[in-house]
Structures are given as C-alpha cells and as structure tokens.
Amino acid sequence: DVKVTQSSRYLVKRTGEKVFLECVQDMDHENMFWYRQDPGLGLRLIYFSYDVKMKEKGDIPEGYSVSREKKERFSLILESASTNQTSMYLCASSLRREGRWEQFFGPGTRLTVL
Amino acid sequence: SQQGEEDPQALSIQEGENATMNCSYKTSINNLQWYRQNSGRGLVHLILIRSNEREKHSGRLRVTLDTSKKSSSLLITASRAADTASYFCATEGGSEKLVFGKGTKLTVNP
Numbered sequence: 001d002v003k004v005t006q007s008s009r010y011l012v013k014r015t016g017e018k019v020f021l022e023c024v025q026d027m028d029h030e031n032m033f034w035y036r037q038d039p040g041l042g043l044r045l046i047y048f049s050y051d052v053k054m055k056e057k058g059d060i061p062e063g064y065s066v067s068r069e070k071k072e073r074f075s076l077i078l079e080s081a082s083t084n085q086t087s088m089y090l091c092a093s094s095l096r097r098e099g100r101w102e103q104f105f106g107p108g109t110r111l112t113v114l
Numbered sequence: 115s116q117q118g119e120e121d122p123q124a125l126s127i128q129e130g131e132n133a134t135m136n137c138s139y140k141t142s143i144n145n146l147q148w149y150r151q152n153s154g155r156g157l158v159h160l161i162l163i164r165s166n167e168r169e170k171h172s173g174r175l176r177v178t179l180d181t182s183k184k185s186s187s188l189l190i191t192a193s194r195a196a197d198t199a200s201y202f203c204a205t206e207g208g209s210e211k212l213v214f215g216k217g218t219k220l221t222v223n224p
Contacts, residue, residue: 004156031210033211035214040123040216041216042202042214042215042216042217043157043202043214045211048210048211050210058211088154090156090157092156092157094210094212096210099164100144100145100147100162100164100206101206101210101212102147102159102162103149103157103159103204103212104159105156105157105158106156107155107156108154108155108156110154
C-alpha cells in the first residue's frame with residue numbers, strides 16, 4: 001500500500017514564525033503536491049513537484065515556498081506565517097496507472113496561526 | 115483554473131436510502147475521479163470514469179458521466195452510517211494535476 005505521511009497532525013504557530021510542513025511518500029512516486037483545504041473552497045493547489053528539485057506553482061503559491069531535495073520528501077514552507085494561512089494542509093503523491101493519474105493523500109496537517 | 119462544482123454542498127439521509135451527488139466541470143477532460151474524505155483525514159480514491167465511458171459500477175457505487183453537459187454523478191446505494199464523509203470529484207485534463215471540486219458533505223443517520 002502507498003503510504004504518504006505528514007510530520008504533524010496539528011500545529012499551532014505564531015504570526016511571523018517560519019513554518020515547515022513535511023511530507024514523505026514511500027512508493028517512489030515522481031509527482032508530489034501540496035494543497036490547502038478551507039471550508040467552502042475545497043482543495044486548492046499550492047505547489048506541485050514533478051521531480052527532485054523541480055517545482056511548479058499551483059493556484060495559490062503566494063506566501064509559500066517548497067523544497068524537494070529527495071524524491072520521497074516534499075516540504076512546504078511558510079516563510080512568515082500569517083493568520084490567513086490557518087488551514088488544513090494536505091500532501092499527495094501520484095502514480096500513473098492504467099492510463100490515468102491517481103493521487104494518494106496524507107492524513108493532513110491542521111495548522112493554526114495565532 | 116477549471117474546477118468541479120459539487121451539488122449539493124451537504125446532504126443528510128437515513129441509513130438504507132440512496133445518496134446522489136453531482137459534479138459539474140468547465141473544460142474537456144480525460145477522466146473524472148471521485149474521492150472520499152473522512153472527517154479530518156486525507157482523501158481516498160473511490161472510482162474513476164474515463165471520458166469515453168457513460169457509466170461505471172463498483173460495489174455500491176455508480177458513477178455516470180455526461181460529457182455533453184460536462185457533468186457527473188455519484189450514486190451510493192443502500193447507504194450506511196459508515197458512508198458519512200465528504201465526497202469530491204476531480205478532473206484530469208491531460209496533465210499530472212487533478213482539479214478538485216469543493217465537495218459534498220454526506221451525513222447518513224442510523
């Protein structure tokens with residue numbers, strides 16, 4: 001079974017702090033994603049990585065950066081956390097099988113910025 | 115970016131009833147996928163329907179796709195309390211990225 005793990009289930013940080021959210025997948029997937037999920041807005045893509053050291057902005061990259069130094073690990077960085085970044089953050093990796101992409105999600109990190 | 119829109123936003127039914135959720139999208143797709151999310155957890159893939167298919171079944175799930183209307187529906191038959199979750203459609207348009215809708219929150223009352 002594919003396993004995607006996220007470093008924390010719950011995180012509380014203060015405004016202005018630098019925040020690191022870590023995601024690890026154990027299935028050698030090329031692609032990894034970071035989403036944020038907010039009530040009424042669904043999942044919105046923050047960043048996407050299709051290979052080590054490769055990244056692509058998603059729909060809402062402002063205020064975030066990412067790092068992919070190893071294939072299995074994709075980190076989301078909030079350089080200076082703000083209250084409007086309080087959200088559920090979901091990491092995913094994807095596999096192409098039978099002609100389609102399927103995403104596998106981690107359990108999520110609920111981040112609160114005070 | 116294109117985004118699926120699920121309808122209704124929330125649905126509450128009794129155990130044993132059928133639940134129908136709808137998804138509309140904006141641009142052409144290769145396939146449409148449905149995912150389920152239990153409260154406070156990640157999403158899990160349920161079923162996929164390709165653009166050249168009209169209907170697909172998997173256990174108690176039935177998915178239909180109407181590409182002329184750019185819409186899909188997910189039917190869960192004989193619902194159980196354990197089906198309580200949020201359900202999302204996601205469209206694949208030819209890239210590695212999926213575009214997710216806003217979800218339907220289903221509550222199945224025992």
